[in-house]
Amino acid sequence: MIDAVVMVLYPNELETPLSEVRTSTRFVGGFAGNVATGLARLGVRAAIVSRVGADGHGDYVRAWLAREGIDVRFLATDPYWQTPPTLVAAVRRGTVAGAIVASRLACSEAMPRLDELEAALA
Numbered sequence: 001m002i003d004a005v006v007m008v009l010y011p012n013e014l015e016t017p018l019s020e021v022r023t024s025t026r027f028v029g030g031f032a033g034n035v036a037t038g039l040a041r042l043g044v045r046a047a048i049v050s051r052v053g054a055d056g057h058g059d060y061v062r063a064w065l066a067r068e069g070i071d072v073r074f075l076a077t078d079p080y081w082q083t084p085p086t087l088v089a090a091v092r093r094g095t096v097a098g099a100i101v102a103s104r105l106a107c108s109e110a111m112p113r114l115d116e117l118e119a120a121l122a
Contacts, residue, residue, distance in 0.1 A: 010088050053082040
C-alpha cells in the first residue's frame with residue numbers, strides 16, 4: 001500500500017464529550033494502515049510504502065504494523081516530522097457510530113517522496 005499511515009486515538013469513555021474524555025486507546029489507521037492490516041489478517045502479503053515521524057507514535061505505528069505481519073521495510077522515518085494523529089469521538093446512540101473530530105495533521109506529508117518510491121520499487 002502506498003498512502004498515509006496515521007496513529008488514531010479512540011476514547012475509552014463512550015458517549016462522552018471529547019472535552020471530558022480522560023483516557024484513549026491507540027490504533028493504526030489511515031488508508032494504507034487499514035487496508036494493509038485487513039489484507040494481512042486475511043493471509044495476503046502486504047507492505048507499506050509511507051512515512052512516520054521519528055517520535056514515539058512513529059515507533060508505535062511501525063511495531064504495530066510489523067506485529068500484524070506487514071512488511072515495513074519501506075516505511076520511512078522522517079527525523080524532522082511527527083506522525084500525524086487522528087482523534088475520534090464516540091457520539092450519542094442513534095447517530096453516527098463515530099466521527100473524526102480532529103486533524104490528520106500534515107497527512108499529505110506522510111506520503112512517501114519520489115526517491116522513497118523509487119527505492120521501494122528498485
